[in-house]
């Protein structure tokens with residue numbers, strides 16, 4: 028238990044470090060007039076030092092949790108997503124080392140922060156390993172994949188900076204709409220964190236029985252007031268809200284309930300924000316992106332795909348196939364999670380070819396990088412929660 | 422086709438964009454462009470040159486990267502649609518009608534459509550296979566179309582380039598040395614620094630070509646070769662004999678020949694399923710166990726592997742012991758290229774049933790007998806000359822059809838028996854139908870066969886694989902990785918330095934990617950040797966940033 032709580036504290040420290048570092052990177056960018064000047068700023072230097080300290084405590088979290096549970100902490104949704112946040116910071120440090128640009132940190136760290144908060148909403152207790160996961164390939168395959176994906180995500184961060192700098196936010200356009208949509212998506216994740224924390228603090232619980240899709244009886248616990256009821260549900264807890272709609276068996280009404288609450292909270296947050304600032308949310312961030320060097324951001328976007336793609340291939344396809352062969356007797360089974368790894372890979376292959384031959388650089392390439400990020404997140408979140416195959420952690 | 426002769430005297434193949442030797446632009450387009458397109462060194466590619474015959478057209482189609490990307494995106498999109506609903510092989514039914522019913526029941530109209538369009542078996546559909554075939558074709562043709570001319574022109578390149586080539590590079594600078602050195606001195610120092618940065622430096626006619634990591638240009642071709650080898654391996658799997666995929670169910674205590682591995686036999690000694698217990702899980706996992714209930718820790722089948730003796734007659738079952746092994750998930754039994762995996766299990770299958778014969782009225786017993794459900798005997802002799810004949814056995818009793826009891830399967834899920842009970846008092850025998858929790862008699866009997874106990878055992882579901890293509894796939898994967906690393910983690914950089922007609926220094930540089938690092942190299946050389954400053958014609962921000970700095 029000692030180790031487990033030490034581990035939790037280390038994670039908290041790194042979380043705070045990332046918050047503080049973000050402020051310093053913000054200071055670095057704000058004080059300077061251009062890329063060339065802020066590269067030399069002290070604020071940026073302090074920012075990266077705090078980031079590295081945060082990253083080290085984050086690695087400390089990972090190792091102590093590993094020691095506490097006896098297996099690598101990559102076996103459920105919390106552990107996996109938290110590791111993703113950690114690796115994202117690691118990938119940022121790598122690219123900072125290569126390009127020394129604080130504006131990347133200003134945008135990469137908040138994404139890591141959101142990711143770690145998101146992770147913390149899932150059950151955090153240490154779970155024992157089921158037989159299928161008991162293999163050293165778990166560590167090899169998942170770590171490599173997460174590192175690869177994290178580096179690929181940096182490409183989207185550079186892309187976002189590029190877009191924030193170049194998209195004209197003063198008049199309506201397709202670009203402005205989609206850029207704002209990306210902002211909304213991020214706010215929705217915050218909405219999930221806020222609503223989930225609220226109900227957790229109030230200790231909300233509602234138990235139901237229902238009939239699953241193979242027509243067998245099953246039980247479920249809600250942590251949100253149930254807007255949607257499972258197929259043929261019956262309430263087991265006194266005095267809780269009656270679900271408003273009953274869902275067919277293929278829909279996980281609990282996930283849907285969580286989703287709708289999160290989206291609603293997110294939308295309320297967004298509307299409040301709009302009411303206060305009276306212009307697109309992206310305009311809040313734009314001044315921080317304006318000073319970045321476009322050519323450099325474009326190059327970081329490309330370079331991080333070049334660095335991440337081989338790592339991703341190795342982890343998500345090659346190691347995955349070797350392990351699948353050991354564990355399930357076939358190296359490839361068209362399981363949704365596998366297919367989405369293939370889709371991610373094909374997408375980045377397409378990205379590289381478009382860039383290479385059609386000269387899709389600059390804005391087009393930045394959009395592609397953002398789409399790549401969405402695909403990776405889709406595989407992490409939606410495929411786990413909705414499509415759920417063999418790999419489901421939920 | 423005719424050759425085109427450049428002013429420098431070099432004869433270029435038809436279709437060349439930049440002279441292979443001196444780099445002069447050969448086409449109007451190249452002459453008019455400010456920054457020349459350096460892809461494939463402006464060499465003559467078949468696809469850009471021949472456009473007449475059907476073969477040319479097919480070749481050009483597949484060598485186009487635009488088409489290549491379209492194919493990749495098509496594979497991507499079809500794959501994604503296939504994850505919308507579960508694929509056929511994850512649906513636990515067997516007949517086509519049941520598939521349709523399944524999709525319809527769970528997904529309504531969309532499910533029906535998914536079934537009707539064949540999306541429920543996407544990855545085995547002919548159109549998916551054709552797409553993969555086109556992908557392979559495209560990779561092969563596009564690579565051949567480019568690699569040959571690229572190789573030739575990189576080999577033939579001259580150190581001294583024509584000024585029209587230099588001026589059209591993305592990175593270009595011209596002028597007198599910045600430091601207090603003459604032109605020759607700057608040359609010498611630049612050369613020194615370039616060598617320090619591990620460039621290969623060639624000198625010719627007072628010109629320098631510094632080149633680094635040319636091998637990285639072959640990366641894409643190596644990785645494409647790996648992909649093709651991989652796809653070839655996948656193709657081979659379609660040929661029978663390359664690939665064994667069988668399943669077997671084996672009961673505890675049973676010895677069976679291994680399907681797909683004709684020489685081998687397997688005996689199951691025990692099947693074990695363990696759960697995490699509260700005690701061993703201690704404080705660490707306690708919370709998780711509380712939340713989700715029980716969690717499985719291990720599935721395991723302890724087996725003994727036997728091999729048919731070699732020099733015995735065919736048909737003989739003389740066997741020799743090979744090894745004892747515990748097959749667990751993630752640790753298959755391996756022998757002779759085969760892998761046997763723990764895949765499934767069934768607990769507590771009936772193995773035998775013990776019954777007794779009693780006289781109904783007095784309850785007097787004539788003794789017990791045990792029916793081995795794998796191999797039921799015909800006659801069971803009991804005390805006092807009584808006897809039970811087993812005249813009908815239905816392992817998986819499923820009701821009566823046309824006056825006959827029927828069995829759904831040979832697996833004893835629901836065994837039923839017809840007994841003929843012969844006793845000293847009723848020597849002609851009484852018939853009785855006995856199933857679990859039920860006894861049927863044609864007429865009222867005096868005697869009865871009663872259930873006493875049942876013995877069970879577990880069954881392991883094992884999968885047997887032998888896959889001769891795995892090595893091909895693995896080699897393909899390794900070659901792909903080598904190629905993709907070679908092409909991504911190194912880049913081909915070239916720096917040209919020479920003098921113009923006025924005797925000033927001219928610098929130009931090119932890299933296939935990672936311009937940032939190329940510029941860092943150039944900056945070092947510049948600092949050391951005083952080469953003139955250069956501009957990056959694509960970095961429009963840099964100029965405005967400098968102006969800002971000067972304000």
Ligand code: HEM
Nearest residue numbers: 376379383483484485486489490556559560563641905908
């Ligand atoms: C899934 C399939 C494919 C993968 C994973 C793949 C992978 C790659 C990679 C990693 C590169 C290097 C990119 C870079 O350095 O930026 C590359 C280059 C290239 N690929 Fe592919 N490729 C695939 C399919 C194709 C197809 C279908 C074509 C057909 C048109 C094609 C044509 C090319 C060409 C022309 C290059 C550039 C070669 C050069 O720069 O010399 N590739 N490929």
